[in-house]
Amino acid sequence: MPTGVQKELYVLRRRPAYEKFVDSSFRNIAISMASMVALILVAILIVVFWGSLESMGRYGWKFLVTSNWNPVDDEYGVLTAIYGTAITSFLSLLIAIPLGVGTAIFITESFIPRRAKNIIGVMIELLAAIPSVVLGLWAIFVMEPFLRPLLSSLYIYFGWIPFFSTQPMGPGMTPAILILVVMILPIITAISRDSLNQVPISLRQAAYGVGATRWSTIINVILPAAISGIAGGVLLALGRAMGETMAVTMIIGNSNNFSWSLLGPGNTIAAMLANQFGEADGTQVSSLYYAAFILMVITLAVNIVSQWMVKRLSLKY
Amino acid sequence: MTSQATSTSGALSSSLHYNPGLRRNRINRIFTILSGLFSFVAILPLILVLTYVIFKGATRLSISLFTMLPPPPGLDGGGIGNAILGTIIVTCIAGLIAIPIGVGGGIYLAEYAREGPFSRFIRFGTNVLSGVPSIITGVFVYDIIVSSRVILGSSYSAIAGGVALSILMLPTVIKTTDEGLKLVPDNLRKGALGVGASKFVTITHITLPMAFTPIATGVVLSVARAAGETAPLIFTALFSYFWPTGSDAFLNPIATLSVLIYNFSTQPYQVQNELAWAASFVLVVFILAMNILSRWIGHVTSK
Numbered sequence: 001m002p003t004g005v006q007k008e009l010y011v012l013r014r015r016p017a018y019e020k021f022v023d024s025s026f027r028n029i030a031i032s033m034a035s036m037v038a039l040i041l042v043a044i045l046i047v048v049f050w051g052s053l054e055s056m057g058r059y060g061w062k063f064l065v066t067s068n069w070n071p072v073d074d075e076y077g078v079l080t081a082i083y084g085t086a087i088t089s090f091l092s093l094l095i096a097i098p099l100g101v102g103t104a105i106f107i108t109e110s111f112i113p114r115r116a117k118n119i120i121g122v123m124i125e126l127l128a129a130i131p132s133v134v135l136g137l138w139a140i141f142v143m144e145p146f147l148r149p150l151l152s153s154l155y156i157y158f159g160w161i162p163f164f165s166t167q168p169m170g171p172g173m174t175p176a177i178l179i180l181v182v183m184i185l186p187i188i189t190a191i192s193r194d195s196l197n198q199v200p201i202s203l204r205q206a207a208y209g210v211g212a213t214r215w216s217t218i219i220n221v222i223l224p225a226a227i228s229g230i231a232g233g234v235l236l237a238l239g240r241a242m243g244e245t246m247a248v249t250m251i252i253g254n255s256n257n258f259s260w261s262l263l264g265p266g267n268t269i270a271a272m273l274a275n276q277f278g279e280a281d282g283t284q285v286s287s288l289y290y291a292a293f294i295l296m297v298i299t300l301a302v303n304i305v306s307q308w309m310v311k312r313l314s315l316k317y
Numbered sequence: 318m319t320s321q322a323t324s325t326s327g328a329l330s331s332s333l334h335y336n337p338g339l340r341r342n343r344i345n346r347i348f349t350i351l352s353g354l355f356s357f358v359a360i361l362p363l364i365l366v367l368t369y370v371i372f373k374g375a376t377r378l379s380i381s382l383f384t385m386l387p388p389p390p391g392l393d394g395g396g397i398g399n400a401i402l403g404t405i406i407v408t409c410i411a412g413l414i415a416i417p418i419g420v421g422g423g424i425y426l427a428e429y430a431r432e433g434p435f436s437r438f439i440r441f442g443t444n445v446l447s448g449v450p451s452i453i454t455g456v457f458v459y460d461i462i463v464s465s466r467v468i469l470g471s472s473y474s475a476i477a478g479g480v481a482l483s484i485l486m487l488p489t490v491i492k493t494t495d496e497g498l499k500l501v502p503d504n505l506r507k508g509a510l511g512v513g514a515s516k517f518v519t520i521t522h523i524t525l526p527m528a529f530t531p532i533a534t535g536v537v538l539s540v541a542r543a544a545g546e547t548a549p550l551i552f553t554a555l556f557s558y559f560w561p562t563g564s565d566a567f568l569n570p571i572a573t574l575s576v577l578i579y580n581f582s583t584q585p586y587q588v589q590n591e592l593a594w595a596a597s598f599v600l601v602v603f604i605l606a607m608n609i610l611s612r613w614i615g616h617v618t619s620k
Contacts, residue, residue, distance in 0.1 A: 102356065
């Protein structure tokens with residue numbers, strides 16, 4: 001039986017008011033900080049949309065299909081930059097997918113000792129850490145001069161194809177595509193490696209057990225099992241390639257004249273923004289906002305689809 | 318065993334030995350070589366870029382590089398001292414904004430949020446925000462801070478640049494905090510709450526210290542990434558040929574390494590181009606050091 005002294009020990013201590021206050025305000029602070037993310041995201045959309053209203057009202061859909069970018073006459077169309085954005089990101093993906101997935105296979109399957117695999121993995125991660133402005137600098141002074149004779153011979157022998165129809169004179173779309181490959185390769189490799197690593201070992205053992213060779217196992221069993229993650233990574237890389245600014249701005253040539261050629265200078269929406277936004281005024285600013293809005297909507301869509309793919313189509317084993 | 322098999326069926330036993338001439342084995346070898354080649358091509362750019370940055374940047378390395386101002390076009394000598402200082406200032410401002418908000422948001426997601434539309438929306442928004450092109454962040458901050466002159470009437474400023482970078486850092490900090498806190502075993506939380514600790518004390522004294530390693534790793538990586546970003550800075554922090562001095566240093570345009578590289582790489586002067594390489598060297602060394610630091614944090618504390 002508890003005596004009076006013991007009873008006092010067990011008496012419930014009420015939390016002091018200040019402790020409750022600290023507790024609840026901490027919670028509220030955390031909630032408001034989490035809300036900042038949503039606030040910023042919505043604010044970005046509103047600001048960019050608001051800025052583009054004037055140009056939207058003036059040009060409407062025509063903005064997307066005309067390539068006339070003329071600050072003197074106040075006429076703006078963004079087709080050149082849309083073409084540039086689309087073709088550079090598409091072609092860079094086309095090159096980066098086999099390279100990235102091939103590398104991911106090479107460092108997840110047991111071709112080479114674990115230590116060597118780790119070294120390659122770390123190097124790919126470090127490649128992702130190199131700032132894009134440094135890659136741009138390298139592209140201007142090292143890669144482009146090195147490539148020019150090669151591209152010149154492309155022009156000489158295949159000049160009749162519209163894609164190779166201009167003389168390479170310096171900055172252009174092809175160097176931009178190649179530097180984009182360097183930038184998105186780490187993303188594709190890292191995500192492919194993660195999804196390949198998640199494929200259960202039993203699938204592999206079963207394939208070997210029925211006599212499949214190593215590569216027929218990889219191609220027929222492991223890659224299909226990991227495809228959703230890889231596809232999500234590819235889409236993520238696509239979003240990055242479309243929004244990538246600095247390296248592309250430095251090497252693409254920033255020409256607003258439409259040309260099919262990949263050897264000549266071109267433009268992307270991001271590069272156009274980087275180049276002109278600081279000095280523009282009047283309708284040009286609004287047109288740049290309009291272009292930014294288009295870029296924003298496309299990258300948002302790509303990102304959302306990629307998230308959905310990674311989540312919904314993930315492994316069912 | 319083998320002789321028995323040979324005597325019963327020669328064809329079968331010979332197929333039990335590895336025959337390099339078989340079509341499937343040839344294809345196997347071709348694919349192996351191909352994937353090895355792809356890996357080599359994939360790491361080649363890193364090697365080439367690092368080699369050039371080291372050779373072209375390190376030759377320009379001297380004390381004056383860190384202490385002097387960049388020369389006006391056409392003149393010799395000079396350094397990138399103000400840009401180094403500027404990068405440190407702008408990155409610090411970004412960190413001061415992004416780390417508290419990011420850790421706070423991560424705490425909410427991991428410790429408070431129940432499965433519901435709000436927390437789903439925040440997680441989704443975090444992922445989407447990390448995919449927003451960095452140039453758009455620049456446009457956004459230009460609109461709300463630079464052109465509206467909302468901060469004490471200043472237009473281009475170190476603060477505007479820091480805010481732009483903080484928006485880029487925020488998703489990474491939130492995600493690493495969220496994931497780091499989720500790794501903390503639930504027993505610790507229950508134990509703390511069971512002995513009467515409040516939620517606030519549980520988080521600040523138990524779970525946050527436990528999750529220090531992953532959070533610190535993520536923060537260091539996001540700082541490294543922010544230090545190398547250029548696109549959000551070119552029309553927020555702009556550039557300056559002078560030291561950030563005086564009481565209004567943060568309210569004026571400020572030089573940063575990344576914008577210096579961008580500006581100087583397109584100028585037709587050799588001196589400026591060399592300074593761009595030197596700045597790349599400093600920037601790359603800093604970023605690689607941060608990456609190694611984050612690995613070291615993970616390595617040391619995992620023991």
